[in-house]
Amino acid sequence: MKNIRTEEQMNRKIAYDCGEKIAGARKELAARKKAFLLSMSVEDLKRVEEMSTEEAQAIVTKKQIWPFDMKNEKEKGRSYLMAFGIKMLYDRISPKAEDGISRSDYLQAILRLKEWTESIQTRDEMMDCFSKLRRHLELEGPKPWILLAAERNVRTAKKEYEWALENPEDFSEALLNEYGSVSAVINSYKTRIEEAEAALEEALKEQKQALQNPFLALGYRFATTFLDNNSYKAFRNKFLYENGNWNKWEAAVKKKADKKNKSTNSTKEKWTRVLPEYFERIGGREIQIKRPEDLLVIFGLRGAQFGKWVEDNSGGFHLKNTAEALADLADILAIQDEQISCGKVLGIAFGARGKGKAAAHYEPTLKVINLTKEGGMGALAHEMAHFLDNCLYEFSLGERTTGYASENPLGAKLPSSVQEAIDAVIDAISKGDAVKTVPNENKRWSFTGKFRQMYKLLEGNVAKTIAFFEKEYLEEKERLEKRLMERQDELNPAILKKRLKKIQRDCTKNIKKVQQVIAYIHEQETGEKLKDIPIATGKTYFLIEAEELDKGRKEPYWSKPREMFARAFESWVQDKLNQQGRRNDYLVTGTKAIIGQPYPRGEERKKINEAMDRMVCILQEYFFSQFKTKEKNATTKMRPKEVITQSIGTGSSTPIEERFMMESNGQLYLF
Structure with a gap:
């Protein structure tokens, strides 16, 4: 193997980089980020994205690109009114690129x-800027009124010209006096066509330029401010009625400072993994490993990377435990050791790429797992779940991607049985019969008779009655959304999104109201005043508790499908080890089924594990088999059949092929 050691690693015997050089080490990434923040160029942004999409997302923000501040505007000598107008625009920009918007478009916008x-120095110039933005955003839509009006003018001019050719006798005396002759009048109509066509051509050029430089990339709120008539009117009036003669600088600067000094606990984690005092491994194969090259050979890894502060002692600890953990995981998955890296695309790093408080993380862009020097133990199964999830989706598409199979439909390179198996896991993770409660507002409600009628038909069952009407509202929401999406080719994307949000908002409002109405009916019928109203969610407790952990966060983390899948996979791995009397705390730890923990429990956990069993079996047939090596080296051996059977099954000695599937006409069917 090529020597790729860093300067600090030259005298190390264990903790040194080997294999393929893994890009994106902290030092290299920091240099690329610094270059981007200095240049703010698309080229430097792409260089950061090549190493880490997560880091690119973190630095391509409104505050990084344009750190607007009222205090700075005052120091630059800008008038308060102009600074106020710019701040109005700035506040409506999305904090980062929204879903479906490229970071480069967001940056350039x-x-x-x-x-x-x-x-801009005057009120009129600011108003002109608002008008210009409104026109620009309108032209970015599929059928802008500016273009439609120009096309209509061309049609009208042509019709008038045809009329003039056919009816010269109908020309008025005033018209003839103005132009001097019939032919001159006809030529005037012809000139109108030329002018209308020129205006249309200019509008098309303007549209092309608008599409090449989209302001829609600034986000939904920014776009709807200008495209929605009522929002635009309110926005303009807010600026127009602001009295620029008042000296409001002091108040504006103080407001900013007060906001900065406010403390917040929104980013404080509500759960962290508790590591055991001692890491144990019970059972499992003995893995002979003396140096990082051995890890690469045995498991088909493309490269290993060690951080600057990871010395031989800690490097040796991580190396040995990682090898044993990957061997145990290969046993559980019933695959060859080399198959664990999905075609030699996985890289492993120890204390080389850590960020924030994360004990470990997976980078889909570079297909590398990083375990921190002190806190990465016990998280390898979780990160391997992300890796497999990402590789499965990428394999199905046949192209590089940072997406996940748990969040996207698979591509055509895998059969439908794989998609069905993954869907079954996701359904087991998210769909259940969990009941939650909402506070009773204890108000008097007016309502139609159908609510009381359904309450009685369902024998006074509050949760079932609410569930019935929730289903009705959700079905109506789907109908409205479908009808609206049929017009998506006609509507500006921002307006489409606004109307979809309104449909969602109205549905949520109706559901909340019906919950209170049914509780009120229950009180009228039985005299019982419910303190809390039971709600059938249609979700699992696993998902509900994840959503609870997400409260207070700016965006979901715990309830993201990829994170739910990874924690379900962890639980499955630990349960499989327990079934076999085995244990590996370095691979997985802390998935105990306790209320308030972010892991599945009880019957939900059992159902998830069963779905995971079937999915793994299908993946052996259609996914892992693609990475099987023809010849085995001395350090890599297939597990005995009894180990394979036990690792996927429930302890039975029946072969997995007979228990989970049957072959019929070349197709795979689940029982």
């Missing part, structure tokens, strides 16, 4: 808006 506003 902010820089373009910043350039537009830089030279």
